Amino acid sequence: MITGRPIDEYKGKCIEGKAFQVMIDNNLDFDIALYPYELVTYGETGQVCQNWMQYRIIKRYLEEMTQDQTLVVESGHPLGLFASSSEAPRVIITNALMVGVFDDPENLHRAAALGVANYGQMTAGGWMYIGPQGIVHGTYSTILNAGRTKLNIPPDRDLSGYLFVTSGLGGMSGAQGKAVEIAGGVGIIAEVDYSRIQTRHEQEWVHDVVDDPGKAFELANNYQNRRERRAIAFYGNVVDLLEYAVGHHVKIDLLSDQTSCHAVYEGGYCPQGLTFEQRTDLLEKDHKKFKEYVNTSLKRHYEQIKILVERGTYFFDYGNSFLKAVFDAGVKAICKNGKDPIDGFIFPSYVEDIMGPLLFDYGYGPFRWVCLSGKRDDLLKTDAAAMECIDPDRRFQDKDNYVWIRHADKNNLVVGTQARILYQDAMGRMNIALKFNEMVRNRDIGPVMLGRDHHDTGGTDSPFRETANIKDGSNIMADMATQCFAGNAARGMSLVALHNGGGVGIGNAINGGFGLVLNGSERVDNIIRSAIPWDVMGGVARRAWARNKNSIDTSIKYNQTRKGTDHITLPFIPDENLVKDLVADVFNE
Numbered sequence: 001m002i003t004g005r006p007i008d009e010y011k012g013k014c015i016e017g018k019a020f021q022v023m024i025d026n027n028l029d030f031d032i033a034l035y036p037y038e039l040v041t042y043g044e045t046g047q048v049c050q051n052w053m054q055y056r057i058i059k060r061y062l063e064e065m066t067q068d069q070t071l072v073v074e075s076g077h078p079l080g081l082f083a084s085s086s087e088a089p090r091v092i093i094t095n096a097l098m099v100g101v102f103d104d105p106e107n108l109h110r111a112a113a114l115g116v117a118n119y120g121q122m123t124a125g126g127w128m129y130i131g132p133q134g135i136v137h138g139t140y141s142t143i144l145n146a147g148r149t150k151l152n153i154p155p156d157r158d159l160s161g162y163l164f165v166t167s168g169l170g171g172m173s174g175a176q177g178k179a180v181e182i183a184g185g186v187g188i189i190a191e192v193d194y195s196r197i198q199t200r201h202e203q204e205w206v207h208d209v210v211d212d213p214g215k216a217f218e219l220a221n222n223y224q225n226r227r228e229r230r231a232i233a234f235y236g237n238v239v240d241l242l243e244y245a246v247g248h249h250v251k252i253d254l255l256s257d258q259t260s261c262h263a264v265y266e267g268g269y270c271p272q273g274l275t276f277e278q279r280t281d282l283l284e285k286d287h288k289k290f291k292e293y294v295n296t297s298l299k300r301h302y303e304q305i306k307i308l309v310e311r312g313t314y315f316f317d318y319g320n321s322f323l324k325a326v327f328d329a330g331v332k333a334i335c336k337n338g339k340d341p342i343d344g345f346i347f348p349s350y351v352e353d354i355m356g357p358l359l360f361d362y363g364y365g366p367f368r369w370v371c372l373s374g375k376r377d378d379l380l381k382t383d384a385a386a387m388e389c390i391d392p393d394r395r396f397q398d399k400d401n402y403v404w405i406r407h408a409d410k411n412n413l414v415v416g417t418q419a420r421i422l423y424q425d426a427m428g429r430m431n432i433a434l435k436f437n438e439m440v441r442n443r444d445i446g447p448v449m450l451g452r453d454h455h456d457t458g459g460t461d462s463p464f465r466e467t468a469n470i471k472d473g474s475n476i477m478a479d480m481a482t483q484c485f486a487g488n489a490a491r492g493m494s495l496v497a498l499h500n501g502g503g504v505g506i507g508n509a510i511n512g513g514f515g516l517v518l519n520g521s522e523r524v525d526n527i528i529r530s531a532i533p534w535d536v537m538g539g540v541a542r543r544a545w546a547r548n549k550n551s552i553d554t555s556i557k558y559n560q561t562r563k564g565t566d567h568i569t570l571p572f573i574p575d576e577n578l579v580k581d582l583v584a585d586v587f588n589e
């Protein structure tokens, strides 16, 4: 049985070597990992590494690694330990980085079958997954802000009385029930795999389980009328649930989907008309037919959403490549230009509409930490310390984050190691990190691993998700994620990771992350002061250059606060009419 144990129980010649063993084992913890025997942590195919031989060799290297060496992991393969310096990263990981012309699912599968490619997803291959808690906070912020911006809920009110309908109770999607309850609303989450429902029910992240769509909506309506927060699991296909809603004119306020559409033909999406077991069987026996089922179901799914949206529902793509999957299934009408996805889709992605402008453009993103001692007490101390660093009256985002951390323990979010997620902006993350390192130095707490989800402001280039609200044409470039990775390595983060694919599928994103072990030293204080702001502000700066208003404002403030140390290039925004008139003049001449 694998589980992330207290750091002192691991062998090693440096603290980082031991710390990363905790993280790997936590990623494969049987309570956390989706298919632990296959080393899959989440997202249907996201692996820590490709096989158990690699796992054992990596762990052995981590035991042997000294302060002056760096372990290189290429798509799960431990290439070796190489001499570096105590200022360099201890671990550098890349996953599935493919040469452009071969950068597609078919070649990935071929390479994976040959044992040379690993699908690291985001935090699975970066060893920074902390269970479904990692996404609860993001989901909470997304649906709360969707309510504020689309349903006109005032900033001081929550989702009470409103209905959110979605699907998926798996690795990450399993967070949706908990998030909707924290946000005060009522949620119905469709799930075809009963074992997933059971897990979330035992965990109390969903409270009712029904297999009849009518019953699900009736229950929801009762809770809505009583303004009770409640998550209901619907055991069945989401398309059946939506067909019922369309047929019976049920009012759905917020609608999304979190099936594994990034791996839609590999079993990530269960087509309508097949039970979960039948889907597994067909997938194995007749892939062509399975594909046809998936395409038919996605078309039907799209049609129901379209009708609901016409009736006033707000639908958003939840970062699972749903819209792209619908397009791939043959629905060109889902594209804004009716042809291809180059100009985006007719429905927004949650980053495009909500998380991008309201969070990422300011630098707010999924900062996280793991108390390596494994002690709950350490986590409670860090929660309290982080809360002290937040001024809830500065912005509404700070207020939401403050409320989140204040109730974090009560919400019983920990699965696996003692870990926490907290959305913060650049300076917020830096201040909290410095505070934690001081606490480690004073021996108030044991060592801490800092990290973040790759799903963040600056770490990921992904036109269908993280960079969906970047409109200057640069959303097809992967410079930002690559610079973030290189910059974090240069500034001495303990681990840096760069992957292809992630939550939206191979070729659709380049995403990176980091790990930083807080050992209480001054050296680490210095890394925090340079690397943490870089990690975030590289992303804000790029968003400012793309003329995103909130990023420009954030960058102006940053330039003032960090005068003499950092300087972000600001765009000059010309008068659009002036440019148009000039062009017209030239062409008229």
Ligand SMILES: NC(=O)c1ccc[n+]([C@@H]2O[C@H](COP(=O)([O-])OP(=O)(O)OC[C@H]3O[C@@H](n4cnc5c(N)ncnc54)[C@H](O)[C@@H]3O)[C@@H](O)[C@H]2O)c1
Residues within 6 Å of the ligand: 034, 042, 043, 044, 135, 138, 167, 168, 169, 170, 171, 172, 173, 174, 190, 191, 192, 193, 196, 236, 237, 238, 239, 258, 259, 260, 261, 262, 263, 268, 269, 270, 271, 272, 318, 319, 320, 321, 455, 502, 503, 504
């Ligand atoms: N929004 C984000 O921040 C974010 C973060 C991580 C992952 N994701 C993406 O979200 C998706 C889900 O991630 P996950 O880790 O939960 O994957 P998962 O595979 O563990 O869970 C998906 C669940 O959907 C269920 N399902 C599939 N088809 C269904 C259908 N038609 N009706 C009802 N249930 C169905 C599956 O049984 C499964 O339990 C992935 O594509 C992932 O990349 C998004």
